[in-house]
Amino acid sequence: MNAITHLAPEWHNWIQENLSRGCAPQSLIDDMVRNHFDPVFARAAVNGIMSGPFVATAKPPPQTQSSNGYVYERPRLYAGNLIRTSDRDVRVVTRVNRPMIAVLDGVLSEEECDELIRRSADKMRRSTTVDPLTGKHEVIADRSSEGTFFTLNADPFIARLDRRISEVMNWPVENGEGLQILHYGVGGEYKPHFDYFPPEDPGSQVQMTIGGQRVSTMVMYLNEVEEGGTTIFPDIGLEVVPKKGSAVYFEYTNSQNQLDRLTLHGGSPVTRGEKWIVTKWMRQRRYGEAAA
Numbered sequence: 001m002n003a004i005t006h007l008a009p010e011w012h013n014w015i016q017e018n019l020s021r022g023c024a025p026q027s028l029i030d031d032m033v034r035n036h037f038d039p040v041f042a043r044a045a046v047n048g049i050m051s052g053p054f055v056a057t058a059k060p061p062p063q064t065q066s067s068n069g070y071v072y073e074r075p076r077l078y079a080g081n082l083i084r085t086s087d088r089d090v091r092v093v094t095r096v097n098r099p100m101i102a103v104l105d106g107v108l109s110e111e112e113c114d115e116l117i118r119r120s121a122d123k124m125r126r127s128t129t130v131d132p133l134t135g136k137h138e139v140i141a142d143r144s145s146e147g148t149f150f151t152l153n154a155d156p157f158i159a160r161l162d163r164r165i166s167e168v169m170n171w172p173v174e175n176g177e178g179l180q181i182l183h184y185g186v187g188g189e190y191k192p193h194f195d196y197f198p199p200e201d202p203g204s205q206v207q208m209t210i211g212g213q214r215v216s217t218m219v220m221y222l223n224e225v226e227e228g229g230t231t232i233f234p235d236i237g238l239e240v241v242p243k244k245g246s247a248v249y250f251e252y253t254n255s256q257n258q259l260d261r262l263t264l265h266g267g268s269p270v271t272r273g274e275k276w277i278v279t280k281w282m283r284q285r286r287y288g289e290a291a292a
């Protein structure tokens, strides 16, 4: 029997009633799974009802058009102050609506941050960026950091993080690129850039043959940076200060393939100490899947 991925009105009411009676959301999800709901769907349904109108209702998503023409659809990130994942509650600290940015606390535990650094330290390489002309990965001066990556679901530890991150980003785990670790020393920075592949760059076409365009990013901070090393969004004057275990999340591709130029961002120079981050980029389709 196929798992259920549709919410009948009686189930909708059942979730609403039990939440208002103070039942733990996880217990509702568990009950739904026992009743043959798909686990990811059950979690999305409970989270969705906790945070406002549920998407399964026939209402069209609210949309607003920005001055640059990008249509802001309903964010993929859940509304509400708390995002519950299968193994951790993540707190929303700050939201920006245009562009869609959120600062999240407690995405990773302190131990997980330390473990990621420990596992990366001995395999770091100078970071590469996609060359706009060739689509190949090249070392460039704009990105003075070292990096490494973990293939999706590389081992149980990484798989657990990949799963949680996909639940926070509310996007399928298989659409994610492998976790990318970056380390910046004093003076290290990442000049302002877009995470999406700019259509005007010929190299973007090469990148997009596997999994399509990138749609969203989550940059997670693995340590406290003594001074500098903030994530900056220069066009809106926002600066996110790294905090161990917290993250900045942002969305930039909508369902019409429009790209939000306001998500221009970078890593400001580290002036004291060092900076470790892990980044997740999500694609439109399964990563590794050729264009339809």
Ligand SMILES: O=C(O)CCC(=O)C(=O)O
Residues within 6 Å of the ligand: 182, 190, 195, 217, 219, 229, 230, 231, 232, 265, 266, 267, 268, 277, 279
């Ligand atoms: O270092 C930062 O804060 C930003 C990193 C970044 O932009 C990325 O990994 O795509």
Ligand SMILES: [Fe+2]
Residues within 6 Å of the ligand: 193, 194, 195, 265
């Ligand atoms: Fe970036």
